[in-house]
Amino acid sequence: VLALWLQDRALAVRDDVPAPHAPSGEAVVRVLLAGICNTDLELVKGYYPFTGVPGHEFVGVVDAAPDAPQWVGRRVVGEINAACGACAECAAGRRTHCERRTVLGIVARHGTFAQALALPLANLHEVPDGLPDALAVFTEPVAAALEIQEQVAVGAEQRVVVVGAGKLGQLIAQTLAALGIATATPDGIPARRADVVVECTGHPEGLALAKAAVRPRGTVVLKSTYQGETAVNLSPFVVDEVTLVGSRCGPFAPALRALAEGTVRVDHMVHARYPLARAVEAFRHAARPGVLKVLVEP
């Protein structure tokens, strides 16, 4: 099949990638639309050593599901962590942290910038009829934004700052606004006065901005993953007794609901759409400063 291929930090569109097949418990999904995420750009920089088809944001139609033919033809989005179901983390109910997980387009599983992909049936969520593909493709990043609410008690009486005005930052601000929580930028409040700061710049420099904004005993939610190390001293976080909370993938069901009900609006965030054959160009476009979501259409 036609697919974007990442190897040794180089991207190329190839037409000789083997078609995915669905082992027991999995489905083959024909990709309708896929989104480029900052993590994809970091993968190309070497954030994680991955060879294969990148991409983890998609909406598609089930083409084959050996164990569950009733899924065939349904329009779906999919959670990206494929769990073993048997390890200590799975047993503890932390399936997104499965010790033997594969991750769509990130760890040992080909991703979304292809004509088709394979995922476990357990990962699939049917897309409501009224929700267009161009909105449904945002389910994964909206879920990642909602994960914050799963981890940290955020209330309307708190001062919340979002550091990072990119795609994820905008989605986080919207998901919090849906709870009646107004968010500010670091410039929008006095230094050291934020109860909660969400760091989603995608750059190591974001940590210092978050530190400057958070109050003593406040909370910094860490959303950025990036390639490379940076020199930091955590002592100021110790002295101020700040809590740092790493935050990754989130719940799909409420994300689909938020998109379907329009409490999160994403249409204005689509800055470009490319056919799969021009996916390398799409990646270059997505890496430009100020560009939000770039979609790829097989």
Add this chain to the structure above:
Amino acid sequence: VLALWLQDRALAVRDDVPAPHAPSGEAVVRVLLAGICNTDLELVKGYYPFTGVPGHEFVGVVDAAPDAPQWVGRRVVGEINAACGACAECAAGRRTHCERRTVLGIVARHGTFAQALALPLANLHEVPDGLPDALAVFTEPVAAALEIQEQVAVGAEQRVVVVGAGKLGQLIAQTLAALGIATATPDGIPARRADVVVECTGHPEGLALAKAAVRPRGTVVLKSTYQGETAVNLSPFVVDEVTLVGSRCGPFAPALRALAEGTVRVDHMVHARYPLARAVEAFRHAARPGVLKVLVEP
């Protein structure tokens, strides 16, 4: 008065340090015994730009208290953060995070390696009669160990690892043991299986050891403060959704109780005792590998 003096990263005992005086609301305390903490050693390395008398662990006798003569003659220990009572942090009840605080022997207030020191009356705690000086002088570090229980819900069913076998690490293990919680070293459990890890090595390298021990969605309590930056990538903490909790000063009343009741034993931790005139030598002794508490006696 005779005192140890820190200036430009150099220590010297001087006999011309002005005697402390107590403004309204404060007391002058004659120091009976003072302890050398890792933070003192880091101060000498330049962790924080401080000029004056270092030291923040002490037991002493109140010599003068203009507003409260009933305190004179009482044996006391003292909390190290002197709060303004008026700033936003004080108003929010976070007095140890007062924006205008002075800190005994660390920030804009002369410390314990002197014949006398001054502290607000509000900071003083009377020492129970039966508690010897050599035990009471541990109140501040025991309180710092107890702060962990104020911040993190630690239960006997959890696997707790302490990284760092120094003074603070031993006190932390003992304060947790008093709750029925056995602690392990990083070697004592399989990697990535600890629910809670306390990092108190005093070195930036401790963070990597803590990361290797903590399970996904586990908690790392950060106790180390040190001079200098270190290269880290926080992305693994994000991917594993680890929570990092900065932890500093703790509650004195339960610390005094633990020492008086013997639930925390510290006698074996005293490795040396020096007169104040030989305090520079005492610091060199305290900096040697494997040395636990060194006490200084004015």
